[in-house]
Amino acid sequence: MTDTSTGTRLPRAGEEGLLAVSARGLKKRFGEVVAVDGIDLDVPKGMIFAILGPNGAGKTTLMRMLSTLAKPDGGSAAVMGHDLLNEPGEVRASIAMTGQFASLDEDLTGRDNLVLLARLWGFRGRSAKQRADDLLAAFDLSDAATRQVKTYSGGMRRRLDIAASLVVTPGVLFLDEPTTGLDPTARQGVWRMIRGLAQSGVTILLTTQYLDEADQLAARIAVIDKGRKIAEGTSRELKAQTGSGFLHVAIHDPMQIEKAAAILEARLKHKVRRGVEGAELSVTTDSPKDASDAIASLIDSGIEVSDFRLGSPSLDEVFFSLTGHDAS
Amino acid sequence: MTDTQTHALLGIQRPRRPSGVSNALVFGWRAALKFKYVPEQLFDLVMTPIMFTLLFTFVFGGALAGSPKEYLQFFLPGILVQTVVFNAVYSGMGLSTDLGKGLFDRFRSLPIWPLAPFAGLMVGDVLRHLIAGAIILSIGLMLGYRPEGGVFGVVAAFLLLFAIGFGMGWVFIVLGLLISTPMTVMTSGFAFLFPLVFASNIMVEPATMPEWLRVFVEVNPVSLAATAMRGLMSGAASLQDVAVALIGPAVLTILLAPTTLWLYLRR
Numbered sequence: 001m002t003d004t005s006t007g008t009r010l011p012r013a014g015e016e017g018l019l020a021v022s023a024r025g026l027k028k029r030f031g032e033v034v035a036v037d038g039i040d041l042d043v044p045k046g047m048i049f050a051i052l053g054p055n056g057a058g059k060t061t062l063m064r065m066l067s068t069l070a071k072p073d074g075g076s077a078a079v080m081g082h083d084l085l086n087e088p089g090e091v092r093a094s095i096a097m098t099g100q101f102a103s104l105d106e107d108l109t110g111r112d113n114l115v116l117l118a119r120l121w122g123f124r125g126r127s128a129k130q131r132a133d134d135l136l137a138a139f140d141l142s143d144a145a146t147r148q149v150k151t152y153s154g155g156m157r158r159r160l161d162i163a164a165s166l167v168v169t170p171g172v173l174f175l176d177e178p179t180t181g182l183d184p185t186a187r188q189g190v191w192r193m194i195r196g197l198a199q200s201g202v203t204i205l206l207t208t209q210y211l212d213e214a215d216q217l218a219a220r221i222a223v224i225d226k227g228r229k230i231a232e233g234t235s236r237e238l239k240a241q242t243g244s245g246f247l248h249v250a251i252h253d254p255m256q257i258e259k260a261a262a263i264l265e266a267r268l269k270h271k272v273r274r275g276v277e278g279a280e281l282s283v284t285t286d287s288p289k290d291a292s293d294a295i296a297s298l299i300d301s302g303i304e305v306s307d308f309r310l311g312s313p314s315l316d317e318v319f320f321s322l323t324g325h326d327a328s
Numbered sequence: 329m330t331d332t333q334t335h336a337l338l339g340i341q342r343p344r345r346p347s348g349v350s351n352a353l354v355f356g357w358r359a360a361l362k363f364k365y366v367p368e369q370l371f372d373l374v375m376t377p378i379m380f381t382l383l384f385t386f387v388f389g390g391a392l393a394g395s396p397k398e399y400l401q402f403f404l405p406g407i408l409v410q411t412v413v414f415n416a417v418y419s420g421m422g423l424s425t426d427l428g429k430g431l432f433d434r435f436r437s438l439p440i441w442p443l444a445p446f447a448g449l450m451v452g453d454v455l456r457h458l459i460a461g462a463i464i465l466s467i468g469l470m471l472g473y474r475p476e477g478g479v480f481g482v483v484a485a486f487l488l489l490f491a492i493g494f495g496m497g498w499v500f501i502v503l504g505l506l507i508s509t510p511m512t513v514m515t516s517g518f519a520f521l522f523p524l525v526f527a528s529n530i531m532v533e534p535a536t537m538p539e540w541l542r543v544f545v546e547v548n549p550v551s552l553a554a555t556a557m558r559g560l561m562s563g564a565a566s567l568q569d570v571a572v573a574l575i576g577p578a579v580l581t582i583l584l585a586p587t588t589l590w591l592y593l594r595r
Binding site for chain 1 (some may be wrong): 335338339340342343344345346350352354357358361363365366416426429430432433434435436438439440529582594
């Protein structure tokens with residue numbers, strides 16, 4: 001990441017004007033289920049901020065609340081300085097929301113979709129058409145402009161959907177899982193687009209279930225699980241919390257698993273996670289040297305190691321490290 | 329997209345926020361575009377009334393009124409009401425489809441008049457009623473139907489027709505908001521429309537019906553609408569006929585427009 005200037009610093013007290021989104025104790029309940037359970041969030045202006053979490057963590061509900069689509073059951077929030085509950089109209093005027101499912105009219109052409117939105121924002125006649133054409137050109141959709149959206153590929157729909165959010169320049173752009181379901185090429189394209197928008201000064205709050213996506217795009221990441229925020233920081237800070245890497249060890253004899261886990265825990269001073277299949281252990285390691293020492297101790301103790309590798313933590317592992325339980 | 333493109337794209341000045349009426353017209357434009365891009369829906373819209381008019385006139389007409397021609401004179405204003413009442417289902421189905429796809433999330437996150445999308449659906453309804461009504465009237469005229477109320481009577485009748493359609497439209501909009509599958513919107517809508525339409529005076533005078541049914545038929549808003557339509561088209565309508573025909577649509581609107589808004593905004 002290249003953001004060394006303002007990107008990673010949170011505004012201090014008295015600098016609230018620098019916050020695009022500021023939420024305190026946001027809560028949302030659906031019957032018995034608490035989808036969002038008291039989340040605080042501060043998103044500085046001009047930043048790409050990622051909310052990282054597994055399916056069902058409450059990401060979408062949080063985004064829906066911040067974009068006025070769902071009413072919070074508790075807490076408060078301001079978006080671009082406007083109170084979510086008391087000034088929903090002003091909030092709507094200063095945001096754009098691209099939901100998880102393409103919010104487009106599939107029967108209409110790509111161009112008509114954009115003209116429709118341009119007119120709703122107040123562009124008239126020719127200028128609405130001009131705006132639509134400019135957006136289509138910028139998002140590389142000019143060739144498909146007069147085709148019905150139902151004939152578009154997943155990547156094209158996503159691009160049109162994001163274009164639809166830029167009919168007027170929003171103060172904050174909410175992107176709910178912008179690349180879920182896209183192939184790697186389309187995904188790269190969306191990433192490039194998001195970076196371009198951020199460079200032009202648009203604040204972007206996005207959700208993702210992919211650690212690498214948050215890592216690639218965001219200056220700050222909030223990790224949420226079961227409706228709560230469990231960690232927040234730059235990707236470097238989060239990784240440091242999880243250790244520089246993750247050591248995966250496969251033990252040949254299942255009878256030796258507990259003994260091996262005890263040795264790893266003693267040497268690496270981190271909780272050991274037992275794999276679903278049983279014979280694999282994984283544990284945070286602070287350095288490659290620690291990892292190699294730990295493997296050496298296992299072998300010295302007569303434990304047969306059938307495989308080991310050092311890798312960056314996966315989302316599951318970050319979760320395990322942060323919460324002590326698995327994401328699922 | 330390149331950086332220069334992005335800058336050009338984002339440098340745009342925001343236009344002035346448009347009025348609620350302007351928002352509603354945009355949604356009306358969307359409804360009109362649907363006819364262009366989904367012409368299939370016109371087939372249903374055109375075929376059903378043609379079939380009903382021809383079948384009832386020629387199959388039942390002679391038995392019910394002595395001759396198809398005489399029956400047509402009685403039946404045609406009624407079939408217009410029936411068509412409009414059934415037509416309202418399209419809006420509900422469309423709405424249910426839109427809600428399922430997240431399109432309305434986009435609309436709801438825009439700073440627009442909250443009822444504007446529904447006003448657009450109503451525009452679509454009026455277009456449908458106009459198309460279907462014009463077809464039925466043309467067939468009727470070809471088969472020998474004569475509106476004694478003249479052009480003025482027919483125009484007045486069509487205005488009443490739009491009011492009836494407007495009232496019914498809310499029923500299906502509410503169903504569309506409540507039910508997530510478009511097909512279920514249709515079937516559940518028809519489940520209550522069929523008795524309402526058939527237990528009316530659209531097809532036959534209730535004179536031969538059992539007492540309990542006749543009582544219902546006489547107060548059924550669909551009957552009141554059909555009576556007023558017959559009156560307007562034949563030039564014999566009293567103010568009272570038209571007024572009671574408008575009670576149904578008015579009550580539906582007063583009850584269901586706020587319900588619509590509440591259901592829409594609470595999601």
